[in-house]
Amino acid sequence: MSQVTRRRTGPSKGDLREAAILEAARALFSERPYESVTIDDLASGAGISRTSFYFYFPTKTAVLTALMTSVGHDLAAGHVWFDADGPARDLLRTQLETSATLWRANAGILSCAATAMATSEELRDFVGRVRRRYDERAAEKIRRDQAGGTATTAIPAHRLAEMISAIRDARYEQLAGATDAELREAVDDLTEAIHRLIYGRA
Amino acid sequence: MSQVTRRRTGPSKGDLREAAILEAARALFSERPYESVTIDDLASGAGISRTSFYFYFPTKTAVLTALMTSVGHDLAAGHVWFDADGPARDLLRTQLETSATLWRANAGILSCAATAMATSEELRDFVGRVRRRYDERAAEKIRRDQAGGTATTAIPAHRLAEMISAIRDARYEQLAGATDAELREAVDDLTEAIHRLIYGRA
């Protein structure tokens, strides 16, 4: 519920412990399903007792949220397509390739996050915000192309953006442990599909 | 883990209790989030003690799976588009309208199922099977249209089918408590999107 921790604001030696918890969490959530990781695992993975864990994080999902923040930050980088004009198929492909690679690299954490979203409002809100921001930018790009006459107007721009997110995420979820060839295939399919959806003709 | 219950196979007076549990579950899962419903709630909702619950169902998710079986059965009904030849936009629309209406009517249960899938392998498998069967039929229809030259061959049929499921489910998930107008809007968008994806031109 409340986000309040008792930690002071300045840097300290105990920050090492916080980092250790995050490191342990990254390792554990990458390997095992979310529910199977207990707070005790996280604590002893960082070399502290379970109760000491609560000094650093209020809940298990708070740790996951922290990890997700960094992943989300990385994802927000390669948004090259959004700034282009028109279909710009090559840029769309590049953007999808970057995000697909990043997704595969963090597959375990992202899968845990998907699980935890079911129970944690905090995480649900966080991911929702990230996604909304992404969809917003995609919708803006589409709106520009609708005005330019290249994109379809049969479907509202924000709905098209949501659809893109839906097919992208669904395909990416299968990406854990995928080969480079499989990853490329996914990117190809998505590029084609998004392109048809927005710029194709009925 | 094991599906074994101690119940005998034939009909009996205690079946009333099983029905009562299912009824209570339908009511509770329709109103409240999945985790907030305890086995005790289910049991006392059916007028029995918590331990007696275990005589009828091994776990909470088993009850949800039972409810989902009936919903899945209903959904499998209106698959009119799959048997058509070519784009058949009106049949696609009809099929989407049926499933959207059904989805909205069972929004609570479906949302609980989505939550529970995160933890229950049983439910995950069940829903996975239903979805796979659906996608399979969609892929067959698309394959026929690819052979007939109306559907695109730029993306494998089974991938197109998966994409359809992805955008459909994503949109339907927003359908809880939607007005008839909103529902129709969703169906319109989806009809258009699916049509473009499969039969449109690049």
Add this chain to the structure above:
DNA sequence: GACAAAAATCGACACAGTGTCGATAGCGTA
């Protein structure tokens, strides 16, 4: 280097939810 305040640690405890076991009560029928 001593010392007070703040940071950090942890054991003991309370709690909620799940699941098991065995004792018992009802019920149908040979």
Add this chain to the structure above:
DNA sequence: TACGCTATCGACACTGTGTCGATTTTTGTC
């Protein structure tokens, strides 16, 4: 009536989460 099957439930054990307060360690300052 007596046997076996259905059904019920209280008592118990277990796991994971979260809180409290007492204690130790660190840190900055004089």
